[in-house]
Amino acid sequence: MGHRPYIVGNWKMNGTRNSLAEARAIDRVASKWPQVRVGIAPPHTLIHAMRDAVDSIDVGGQDCHSETDGAYTGDISAAMLKDAGASFAILGHSERRQYHGETNPQVKAKCEAALGAGLSVILCVGETEEQRDSGEAESTVSGQLTSCLPEIAVEEEGESVSARLAIAYEPIWAIGTGRVPSLDEIKAMHASIRAKLVDTFGENGNEVRILYGGSVKADNALEILSCDEVGGALVGGASLTNESFGAIIIAA
Numbered sequence: 001m002g003h004r005p006y007i008v009g010n011w012k013m014n015g016t017r018n019s020l021a022e023a024r025a026i027d028r029v030a031s032k033w034p035q036v037r038v039g040i041a042p043p044h045t046l047i048h049a050m051r052d053a054v055d056s057i058d059v060g061g062q063d064c065h066s067e068t069d070g071a072y073t074g075d076i077s078a079a080m081l082k083d084a085g086a087s088f089a090i091l092g093h094s095e096r097r098q099y100h101g102e103t104n105p106q107v108k109a110k111c112e113a114a115l116g117a118g119l120s121v122i123l124c125v126g127e128t129e130e131q132r133d134s135g136e137a138e139s140t141v142s143g144q145l146t147s148c149l150p151e152i153a154v155e156e157e158g159e160s161v162s163a164r165l166a167i168a169y170e171p172i173w174a175i176g177t178g179r180v181p182s183l184d185e186i187k188a189m190h191a192s193i194r195a196k197l198v199d200t201f202g203e204n205g206n207e208v209r210i211l212y213g214g215s216v217k218a219d220n221a222l223e224i225l226s227c228d229e230v231g232g233a234l235v236g237g238a239s240l241t242n243e244s245f246g247a248i249i250i251a252a
């Protein structure tokens with residue numbers, strides 16, 4: 001793929017202004033390893049301050065609304081994320097789907113809104129343990145992509161919109177559990193996602209980055225990132241401190 005690996009931290013509902021010291025430390029590691037692209041999605045309350053505090057890392061949001069503005073108490077639009085200093089949004093995370101009842105059509109609308117606002121998008125997909133055990137992992141993920149992939153003009157004024165889209169394959173049973181699929185399972189799923197992307201977007205489907213997420217740590221990052229079609233990692237728990245996230249950046 002020729003891309004430098006993209007290592008993205010999802011801080012979830014963790015972090016206050018005190019945590020900016022940790023982000024600065026991660027930024028210092030990222031500045032020493034320019035061959036790795038690094039991003040952090042902190043809680044919305046920290047986006048602006050983190051953008052000001054770091055130089056070498058992308059700052060993103062963990063969700064956005066599909067509408068541009070209006071009576072949606074507690075929500076935040078893609079343009080607001082951008083205005084706060086975000087360059088990307090993680091959308092359709094399994095925790096949003098589980099705890100906020102987000103559906104595939106909503107996730108698709110959010111992806112379209114974020115791309116339309118000029119953000120990059122990391123669209124999350126992944127199967128449950130039952131679906132994997134019953135041999136339905138690839139069909140589940142393919143079905144999610146059918147329903148969630150944005151309908152975008154792949155070229156806009158010379159800019160390739162598909163290059164602003166990434167897919168994060170996150171098996172739900174691997175998130176925060178310390179369990180990871182085998183490398184063969186990761187390779188097979190990423191190949192299947194690539195085929196689906198090319199089927200949907202034609203040649204531009206090859207520009208869409210595919211990240212693996214689920215219990216990535218410094219000691220398994222390198223072998224996971226070495227798998228065909230794995231263009232980076234989405235990291236939850238291990239992204240919160242420089243000790244663990246910095247070690248993943250260095251391993252990458």
Ligand code: PEP
Pocket residue numbers: 010170174175176177178213214215216234235236237238
């Ligand atoms: C995530 O929630 O996106 C994730 C990958 O979490 P963890 O790394 O903690 O498994």
